[in-house]
Amino acid sequence: MKHIPNWPQFDETEAEAVAAVVRSGNWWRGAYDSPEGNPTGETGAVQQFERAVADLHGAAYGLAVSSGTMALDIAVRALGIGPGDEVITTAYSYVATATCILQSGATPVFADLNPDTWNLDPGAVRRAITQKTRAIILVHFAGLPVDMDALLEIAKEHDLYVIEDAAHAFGAEWRGRKVGAIGHIGCFSFQGSKNLTTGEGGAIVTNDETLATRCRSLHMAGRVIGGAWYDHERLGWNGRMTEFQAAIGLVQLQRFPDQQQRREANARRLAAGLAEVPGISVQTEPGEDGVHGRHLFCFRYEKDQFGGLSHKRMYMALRAAGLPVLTGYGRPIYHNDVFAEFDAVEWAERCPNAEQLCTSGFWLHHAVLLAEPAEIDELVEAMKGVKARYHKEKPQRTV
The missing domain is CATH 3.40.640.10 (Type I PLP-dependent aspartate aminotransferase-like (Major domain))
Known part of the structure; x- marks a missing residue:
């Protein structure tokens, strides 16, 4: 982008x-x-x-x-x-x-x-x-x-x-x-x-x-x-x-409605495009009677669909391709020193999904969603390019 x-x-x-x-x-x-x-x-x-x-x-x-x-x-x-x-x-x-x-x-x-x-x-x-x-x-x-x-x-x-x-x-x-x-x-x-x-x-x-x-x-x-x-x-x-x-x-507040309308349209456009990329899962959309605040556009990746890339290497690959992603929280809240009196290991066992998102999730800031639709399409193409570069096909079994 x-x-x-x-x-x-x-x-x-x-x-x-x-x-x-x-x-x-x-x-x-x-x-x-x-x-x-x-x-x-x-x-x-x-x-x-x-x-x-x-x-x-x-x-x-x-x-x-x-x-x-x-x-x-x-x-x-x-x-x-x-x-x-x-x-x-x-x-x-x-x-x-x-x-x-x-x-x-x-x-x-x-x-x-x-x-x-x-x-x-x-x-x-x-x-x-x-x-x-x-x-x-x-x-x-x-x-x-x-x-x-x-x-x-x-x-x-x-x-x-x-x-x-x-x-x-x-x-x-x-x-x-x-x-x-x-x-x-x-x-x-x-x-x-x-x-x-x-x-x-x-x-x-x-x-x-x-x-x-x-x-x-x-x-x-x-x-x-x-x-x-x-x-x-x-x-x-x-x-x-x-x-x-x-x-x-x-x-x-006067600017907000028009900005939010643009974010909404571009978020849906981006989600539809990324749905075509195997191994990428975007955050669930609200129901028909719900409205997303669109502060962040969130997605996660499956490592085995991207050649086993670590979270750090995936981040570097996405940024190099022109995707202005953020890595998000590097660890769940309870791993911060201010919570040292609590048992972080116990919380990690109780919160496996939170732990997993910290090593598989990425964000796009809402300002990205204020771009022109053509630039949103460029993000989708950039993701497809990363997929093509790093995906390794599993060897076919022979009979």
């Missing part, structure tokens, strides 16, 4: 939006949250942005925060999860999906994934439940919605909370419902690589008023919402999003 579209995409509209915040002199959301400081009731960029994010995902409440990691930390704490509790999550994700559990003093329990969806396997989740389990943190990996019906049924049976890590899945849908507000609480990321970006930033959505109030308090250093400014009722953070970030986010 000769040209990967630049990301993020922007023009003077974003620059003017930031300049307008500068000229306003109101650079943080507090300038608009306080009746004393905002007697006219003017709405700030952060308030507008979090309302837009909530509305897009069918949520009653939205809260803009400083990062997706912060969103997860706040969500876990808002649910009252702490020492002595266990939280089940995936072994194949960004580390914050699990460190948010550690931050609360609870214990992460890793469950295996389905190698076709790259998402949590409901059966593995069910097997991981103990009397200490309080919640499930699922990840809509790459933007593909998890089987929410199955996980919500399990959660209901065992009285568990469900947190949706939707960092990859902005705008995605499960059976006609936007992700994020399907479980008890949902978390989004607007970090620089995400499909909708504010450089850094995140959001929390929920339909539960009590949870929304707790989250708002936690992101404001534990303040009593509606109380005196220096009245703090819980341990919290400064997790606020700035007016500058939100101003950019509001412009990026």
Whole structure:
């Protein structure tokens, strides 16, 4: 591929939006949250942005925060999860999906994934439940919605909370419902690589008023919402999003529908082309009433179909052929040193699919899906070329 579209995409509209915040002199959301400081009731960029994010995902409440990691930390704490509790999550994700559990003093329990969806396997989740389990943190990996019906049924049976890590899945849908507000609480990321970006930033959505109030308090250093400014009722953070970030986010929201339409068309075009290459398996598509977030295009390869190439050598071959692939996570979460107190060998035995994906999976960033259709076709041809070069036919048996 000769040209990967630049990301993020922007023009003077974003620059003017930031300049307008500068000229306003109101650079943080507090300038608009306080009746004393905002007697006219003017709405700030952060308030507008979090309302837009909530509305897009069918949520009653939205809260803009400083990062997706912060969103997860706040969500876990808002649910009252702490020492002595266990939280089940995936072994194949960004580390914050699990460190948010550690931050609360609870214990992460890793469950295996389905190698076709790259998402949590409901059966593995069910097997991981103990009397200490309080919640499930699922990840809509790459933007593909998890089987929410199955996980919500399990959660209901065992009285568990469900947190949706939707960092990859902005705008995605499960059976006609936007992700994020399907479980008890949902978390989004607007970090620089995400499909909708504010450089850094995140959001929390929920339909539960009590949870929304707790989250708002936690992101404001534990303040009593509606109380005196220096009245703090819980341990919290400064997790606020700035007016500058939100101003950019509001412009990026205008770009998002057209960008996502292009990603969708190109992802389906690429999947159809790669289906013609034996030994390549792309991530499962959502059903007819589902919508993929298209943050990543994921596929895995069968080594014996490519001459036994190791993951590293396959990566080098793909890059040399012009495929701008990423290797993804080199190891499941539990192999990181921050989880050294846990038995990684035991988790590896329980999560063979996660282990296997780390040595057979590849990603394409969503910016690739913003290319012209002809360039997508070039990627397919490049893959066919790698297949032709490295595939070794098995010798025919003679009679």
